[in-house]
Amino acid sequence: xLQHNPNIIVAIVDDHPxxxxxxxxxxxxxxxxxxxxxTAGHHFxxxxxxxxxxxxxxxxxxxxxxxIELCREIKKIAxxxxxLALSNQSERSIILQMLQNGANGYLLKNAGAAEIRQCIQEAxxxxxxxxxxxxxxxxxxxxxxxxxxxxxxxxxxxxxxxxANGETTAAIAEELFVSPLTVETxxxxxxxxxxxxxxxxxxxxxxxxxxx
Numbered sequence: 001x002l003q004h005n006p007n008i009i010v011a012i013v014d015d016h017p018x019x020x021x022x023x024x025x026x027x028x029x030x031x032x033x034x035x036x037x038x039t040a041g042h043h044f045x046x047x048x049x050x051x052x053x054x055x056x057x058x059x060x061x062x063x064x065x066x067x068i069e070l071c072r073e074i075k076k077i078a079x080x081x082x083x084l085a086l087s088n089q090s091e092r093s094i095i096l097q098m099l100q101n102g103a104n105g106y107l108l109k110n111a112g113a114a115e116i117r118q119c120i121q122e123a124x125x126x127x128x129x130x131x132x133x134x135x136x137x138x139x140x141x142x143x144x145x146x147x148x149x150x151x152x153x154x155x156x157x158x159x160x161x162x163x164a165n166g167e168t169t170a171a172i173a174e175e176l177f178v179s180p181l182t183v184e185t186x187x188x189x190x191x192x193x194x195x196x197x198x199x200x201x202x203x204x205x206x207x208x209x210x211x212x
Contacts, residue, residue, distance in 0.1 A: 009052055010120065012037040013044045013070070014059040014086070019109070023057060023086075026113050041065040045073060053081050055120055057107075060087040060094065068097050075102035082123035086111075092137050105129035106138075149209045150193040157211065159186045164203050164212050 010033055012023050020037045027035040036053075038044040041062045047053075056074060060067035071083050082104040085095075095106045104123045107116060111131035122129035130138060152160065155176075162172045169187070173180045187199075196202035206212045 008033045008054045008124065010035050010055045010057065011044060011047070011053045012057045013039075013041065013062065013067075014057070015039045015061075015063050016059075019059075019086075023116075026116060030117070039063070041067075041070045045070075045077070048074065048078055048081070053078065055082045055084060055123055057084050057086045057116075058103075060085060060089050060098070068094070068101055071098055071103050072101040084119060084123055084129070086116075090133070090137060092140065095134060095138060099128075106134045107131040108133050149211075152190065152193060152211070156186055156190055156193075159183060160190055160202075160206055161212065163187065163190075163199060164206065 010027055012020050012035060014020055014037070024035050024037065027033045036047070038047065041064050044056070058067045058071060062070070067085060067087065071085070074081055074083055083102060085098045085103050085106045086109060088109050090108060098106055105119055105128060107119055108131050110133065111119075115131045119129040119131060158176070159172060162175070169180050169183045173183045176183070191202055194202050194205050196205055203212065
């Protein structure tokens with residue numbers, strides 16, 4: 001049983017009835033927990049504006065919104081509410097986005113009952129918490145961690161910034177007093193150095209490497 005927290009309110013926000021029923025059964029065994037459930041984000045937000053919620057078990061894929069955006073809104077209205085993502089989404093980037101938007105932890109839906117109880121307790125204690133598998137994902141290095149940051153010249157960095165700003169080849173050539181062919185050559189070299197398939201991927205990788 002979760003200790004020292006009388007009348008803990010845990011909200012389940014998930015659009016799968018079987019998940020809700022399973023979590024309610026699990027939490028019902030904890031005498032000090034009251035579980036409430038919502039199948040849509042806007043219904044939960046309406047409830048949160050007028051009620052205290054200690055912990056939210058939040059799915060990321062909801063019919064009316066996504067949990068990443070909803071997490072940020074929850075923290076604006078009720079910063080003291082602990083948000084635990086509970087999702088099938090196992091991508092490291094998704095976990096990071098949730099944490100960046102204020103989540104207190106991340107659980108995969110294959111987590112066991114003991115894991116879920118422990119994560120709720122840790123969140124109530126103010127800790128950042130993960131289910132075992134989510135923690136393993138977070139400990140793995142990302143692809144950008146494994147890659148060496150490409151060495152680019154001062155001119156290439158200058159052109160990279162202009163590409164990221166959405167400037168055309170012609171506009172960049174005019175500003176830098178070079179030919180459009182020269183700009184295109186630099187653009188091609190950048191794509192090769194970053195091993196990027198297109199400009200969008202080039203920009204994303206440059207942001208990851210903090211070159212933009």
